[in-house]
Amino acid sequence: MEMNFITKDESVGKYIDIISRYLFYYIQKQIEPHNLHKHQFKILIELYQHEDLCQEDLVSLLKLSKADIAKSVKKLVDLGYIHKEKDKNDKRIHHLNLTEKSLAIKEDIISILEETSGILSQNISEEEIEIAKKVMKQMSENIFLASNTLKNS
Secondary structure (H helix, E strand, O other), X not given: OOOHHXXXXXXXXXXXXXXXXXXXXXXXXXXXXXXXXXXXXXXXHHHHHOOOEEHHHHHHHHOOOHXXXXXXXXXXXXXXXXXEEEOOOOOOOEEEEEOHHHHHOHHHXXXXXXXXXXXXXOOXXXXXXXXXHHHHHHHXXXXXXXXXXXXXX
């Protein structure tokens, strides 16, 4: 295996790492006034799009560990952004729903997403954005599967 993917000046891995670090920093600074952190922010975004998810749904959608989801959900409940409701048929399952407090910041959260997307896509054509999304989606699936293989071995 060649190391160029990670070490070469123009490597894909290098730019993914840079984008990830600065994107995290930028979003974290934007959501600080709401006492949110990255995973909590991601959970709210998913709940804005798909109300009534359970924690297992979030694990699958966000590709985060059960522990990360559980900690973030607990914090969101403690902050009053979401509430949990037991499933009528399976008491082990809790559905997550938005509160008035989370709905009150929805426009701000969407605005942060739109602004960040705008920054990331400056000077890039729609066609290039679509190609980049397709390639990055495949890369994320590749590394997710490879990571799971390591966890299970």
